[in-house]
Structure formats: C-alpha cells, structure tokens
Amino acid sequence: xxxxxxxxxxxxxxxxxxxxxxxxxxxxxxxxxxxxxxxxxxxxxxxxxxxxxxxxxxxxxxxxxxxxxxxxxxxxxxxxxxxxxxxxxxxxxxxxxxxxxxxxxxxxxxxxxxxxxxxxxxxxxxxxxxxxxxxxxxxxxxxxxxxxxxxxxxxxxxxxxxxxxxxxxxxxxxxxxxxxxxxxxxxxxxxxxxxxxxxxxxxxxxxxxxxxxxxxxxxxxxxxxxxxxxxxxxxxxxxxxxxxxxxxxxxxxxxxxxxxxxxxxxxxxxxxxxxxxxxxxxxxxxxxxxxxxxxxxxxxxxxxxxxxxxxxxxxxxxxxxxxxxxxxxxxxxxxxxxxxxxxxxxxxxxxxxxxxxxxxxxxxxxxxxxxxxxxxxxxxxxxxxxxxxxxxxxxxxxxxxxxxxxxxxxxxxxxxxxxxxxxxxxxxxxxxxxxxxx
Numbered sequence: 001x002x003x004x005x006x007x008x009x010x011x012x013x014x015x016x017x018x019x020x021x022x023x024x025x026x027x028x029x030x031x032x033x034x035x036x037x038x039x040x041x042x043x044x045x046x047x048x049x050x051x052x053x054x055x056x057x058x059x060x061x062x063x064x065x066x067x068x069x070x071x072x073x074x075x076x077x078x079x080x081x082x083x084x085x086x087x088x089x090x091x092x093x094x095x096x097x098x099x100x101x102x103x104x105x106x107x108x109x110x111x112x113x114x115x116x117x118x119x120x121x122x123x124x125x126x127x128x129x130x131x132x133x134x135x136x137x138x139x140x141x142x143x144x145x146x147x148x149x150x151x152x153x154x155x156x157x158x159x160x161x162x163x164x165x166x167x168x169x170x171x172x173x174x175x176x177x178x179x180x181x182x183x184x185x186x187x188x189x190x191x192x193x194x195x196x197x198x199x200x201x202x203x204x205x206x207x208x209x210x211x212x213x214x215x216x217x218x219x220x221x222x223x224x225x226x227x228x229x230x231x232x233x234x235x236x237x238x239x240x241x242x243x244x245x246x247x248x249x250x251x252x253x254x255x256x257x258x259x260x261x262x263x264x265x266x267x268x269x270x271x272x273x274x275x276x277x278x279x280x281x282x283x284x285x286x287x288x289x290x291x292x293x294x295x296x297x298x299x300x301x302x303x304x305x306x307x308x309x310x311x312x313x314x315x316x317x318x319x320x321x322x323x324x325x326x327x328x329x330x331x332x333x334x335x336x337x338x339x340x341x342x343x344x345x346x347x348x349x350x351x352x353x354x355x356x357x358x359x360x361x362x363x364x365x366x367x368x369x370x371x372x373x374x375x376x377x378x379x380x381x382x383x384x385x386x387x388x389x390x391x392x393x394x395x396x397x398x399x400x401x402x403x404x405x406x407x408x409x410x411x412x413x414x415x416x417x418x419x420x421x422x423x424x425x426x427x428x429x430x431x432x433x434x435x436x437x438x
Contacts, residue, residue: 004339008313010071011263011301011338016188019064019195023208027228031057031204033385034223034230036211036246037238038062039069040370041363043194043203044113044378045236045385050201052386057232058203059225061210065191067242068370071342073261073291073303075281076183076371077128078107081350084147090349091401098397099351103373104151107181110375119193122186122296126279129158129167131176133286134434138175141285145177155179168282169274170327174438176285184281184293185371211246216359234385238378240364241343249357252405253347254365255417260316260341261303262324263295264334272298275328286431290323300324300331313339344368348404354380355399361385 007014033049035042038060046056060066080087080103088096114121132138138159145155158164158176165171167178199205206227213224220231237247241256267275272294276282281293292302302324317339325332347353347365352373354363361384363377380396387393 004314004317004336006262006317006336006339008339010188010261010340010342011299012070012074012186012188014338015297016070016186017192017196019192021063021207022205025204025206027206027209027225027230028055028057028204029230031055031230031232033057033234033236034059034221034232035236035238036214036223037067037240037242038064038195038205038207039067039238039240040191040194040374041238041240041378041381042236043191043198044375045238045363045381046203047194047198047201048379048382049386050198050203052382054386056203057230058198058205059209059211059223060205060207061242063207064195064205065188068240068259068342068344069191069374070188071261071340072187072344072371073259074185074187074293074295074301075128075283075291076107076110076123076185077281077283077369078104078153078179078181078372079148080352080369081367083144084151085143095397095400099401100147101151102376102397103369104148104153106369106372106376107183109379110372111183113375113379114190117197119190119197121190121193123183123190124296125180126182126184126281126293127178127180128182129176129178129280129282131158131164131168131173131282131284133173133284133431134438135174136434136438137285141175141177145179148179153179153181167278167280169277169330172327173284178280182281184279184295186296187371190371210244213246214360221359234361235359236361236363236381236385238363238381240366240370240374241345243345243364247360247362249360250362250364253353253403254345255347256343257305257346257417258311258316258341259303259305259344259368260313260320261301261339262317262320262336263338264300264302264331265337266298267294267300267334269298271330274330275300288428288431290327292324292327299337300328300334313341316341344370348407349401351398351401352377353398353401353403354396355403357403
C-alpha cells in the first residue's frame with residue numbers, strides 16, 4: 001500500500017514568515033513578568049506589557065507559535081460554546097449576560113487590535129455560515145441567531161436548502177444561518193507578526209525552554225526551567241491545549257483535544273466559486289463538527305475533530321477527506337497537499353477562564369475559539385498585570401466565574417482525558433440519530 005504523499009506539517013507553516021529560534025539565549029536573573037507560552041495570548045500580553053515599560057521574559061517549550069496559534073483552521077469568529085439564555089441560567093442575568101457579550105466582543109477586539117497595530121495577518125471579513133446537520137437543529141439555531149442579533153451582530157436565517165445553496169455549493173444541509181462579523185485569517189502570518197512586534201518592543205524571548213515548576217518565594221515567583229531559574233514579580237501561564245505538569249492546578253482543569261485539518265491543492269476559480277459562492281467560512285452543527293473555508297490561494301481548508309481515539313495525521317486525513325467529499329462531491333478530484341493536527345483546550349464548563357490562583361495568573365481554555373479569545377485575553381492580562389497597586393479596575397466577567405475541575409472522580413484526572421473516546425462514540429451516535437429524517 002502506497003504511503004500518502006501529503007506534507008505532514010501545517011499548511012500555514014509553509015506559507016508564513018520564518019520565526020527565529022531563541023534557544024540558547026542566557027536567562028535573565030529577574031523580570032517584572034514571566035509569560036509561559038508563546039501563542040497568541042502570551043505574545044499579545046507580553047507585547048503590550050513591554051510597550052508599557054515592563055521587563056518581560058517569555059518562555060516557550062517548543063518554538064514560538066508551535067501550538068494552536070499556527071495550527072488552527074484560520075477562522076476568527078464570535079461567540080462561546082453557550083448561548084445567552086444558557087449562561088443566564090447558569091450564572092444569573094448580570095454575569096451571564098456579560099459573559100455572552102464578551103464572547104461576541106472578542107472578535108471586534110481582535111480585529112481592531114490587528115488593524116491598529118498594522119499586523120500582517122492575511123485577514124479578511126468574509127462572514128460565517130453555520131449549517132444545520134439536521135432539520136431538528138433549526139429551531140435552536142434560530143434562537144441562537146436571535147441572541148447574536150441582540151448582541152450587536154448582523155445575520156439572517158437560511159431556512160431552506162435553496163437558501164443554503166446561495167451560500168454553499170452543497171446539498172447536504174437543510175438550513176442554517178449567516179453571521180456577517182467573522183473573518184478568514186492566516187494563523188501563521190498573525191503569530192509571526194506578533195512575534196516580530198514583541199521583539200521590537202523588547203520582549204525577551206526564549207524557545208526550547210520548558211518550565212518545570214513555579215513556586216512562591218516571598219513577594220516574588222521562582223520559575224524553574226530546563227535551563228535554569230529566574231525570579232519575577234508576576235507569572236502568566238498561557239499554555240491552553242499544551243498545559244502540563246508544571247502547573248498541576250491548571251492541568252486538572254483543561255482537556256487537550258486533538259483537532260485535525262487538511263488543505264487541498266489550489267483549485268480553479270470556477271471550482272472555488274462552486275464550493276464557496278460568497279467566500280464564507282463554515283461550521284456545521286454536528287457534535288463531531290466540521291469547519292472549512294477556501295483560502296486566498298483557492299485551497300480548500302477542511303478540519304474537524306476526526307477522532308478521539310489514539311490516532312495519527314494520516315488516519316485523520318483520510319477521515320477528513322471522506323467528510324470533505326460528502327459535503328462537496330465536486331472536491332473529489334482535488335489532491336491533498338497538507339495534513340496536520342494539534343491540540344485545542346476545552347474546560348469542564350466549556351468556558352474560557354482568566355484569573356489568578358496561588359499567585360499564578362492564567363488565561364486559557366478557549367474551547368475552539370482561540371483566535372479571537374486568545375487575543376482579547378492577552379490584552380486583558382496586560383491590563384491586569386500592568387495595573388498599579390492603587391489602580392481601580394473592573395474585573396472581567398471571566399475572572400468572576402469559578403474554574404471547575406473534573407466533575408466525576410477528580411483525583412482520576414491528570415490532564416489526560418481518557419474518557420474522550422467513549423464521549424466521541426456517543427457524539428457519533430447522536431449525529432447519526434439526529435440526521436434521520438433530514
């Protein structure tokens with residue numbers, strides 16, 4: 001059997017500026033702030049703190065942007081995993097409403113931040129079509145859209161397959177809705193632009209430098225790494241889907257979940273229009289969701305959860321290719337040029353969290369919406385860590401929500417979601433049952 005010929009690295013890596021390595025630079029003895037994690041959140045926070053005059057050292061276990069910041073699907077979209085009504089039921093009218101609105105506003109914050117700082121992120125506002133996997137999903141999706149419209153977004157329902165056809169070259173979905181305030185973005189160019197701006201601002205970057213332990217030492221924090229130790233007045237952990245045993249309290253609260261993507265060869269303008277008539281980005285409403293768009297080079301970028309079992313890029317690429325053909329039969333002749341995967345981080349309440357625990361600040365748990373939330377949380381953490389002792393600051397609603405650990409047998413969870421394969425099979429079953437009659 002012939003081995004697949006696709007490139008097993010993110011397509012973004014092949015089409016982004018090279019980010020230098022900072023492996024062998026001597027660690028400073030002290031910093032005002034140490035940031036752990038070199039993705040969107042860490043880089044944005046470090047950049048803004050350095051511009052404010054702080055001495056900032058950023059420590060990254062791999063290379064800058066190694067994780068989801070250069071591996072995601074290239075969708076910058078509004079919203080959380082919960083709607084307004086659900087958040088109000090869980091957290092009350094004031095806090096629930098504030099959480100929901102912050103989830104929407106994060107997209108505008110990220111878009112404005114990129115523009116204000118002149119960052120080359122290959123971004124373009126194209127809108128998002130969220131497509132109903134089942135006709136049973138349409139009433140709930142109409143409620144979702146109503147909440148988005150109340151939150152300040154613009155959009156409309158797609159109530160028939162014919163209306164879907166105007167947005168998507170596929171007969172698979174019975175309806176859905178469109179939101180205009182969503183962007184297509186080049187994740188690699190964005191993280192490379194952030195890294196360049198951080199260096200220019202004076203951030204002290206260190207790659208290949210895993211943090212092994214963080215301790216309190218009087219009024220300072222002692223950060224132990226594979227290459228030595230340093231002290232800081234404050235520490236921000238921004239490791240999202242790559243949170244490890246260096247921060248056990250956080251590791252018990254986030255689930256790393258694999259997400260996988262394929263990128264086709266460039267296609268003709270005619271084929272690209274047949275797949276995406278208006279150039280939208282797309283999600284569907286399956287529990288085992290798919291997400292996709294046609295990028296600036298007319299490649300079809302198609303991703304999804306693919307599998308919760310132990311797997312590899314070649315297996316998941318084959319799964320995604322079948323799913324892509326089911327959505328777009330006209331894509332069957334397209335060669336797959338790139339296939340890759342990486343971790344997103346889900347939390348047990350499916351909300352992102354920022355705050356402080358035992359003297360360590362954190363911002364993570366984006367549940368698949370990390371381009372917008374990672375940027376807005378980085379800005380918020382810069383405000384928190386850059387505020388003077390006598391300053392008055394209104395806490396973010398995400399600081400005011402408890403950060404739960406595993407709800408069942410917490411002691412059995414050690415940052416490895418052993419239960420996900422079982423959950424994945426349940427999701428597959430619900431998707432099959434929901435599809436009946438559609």
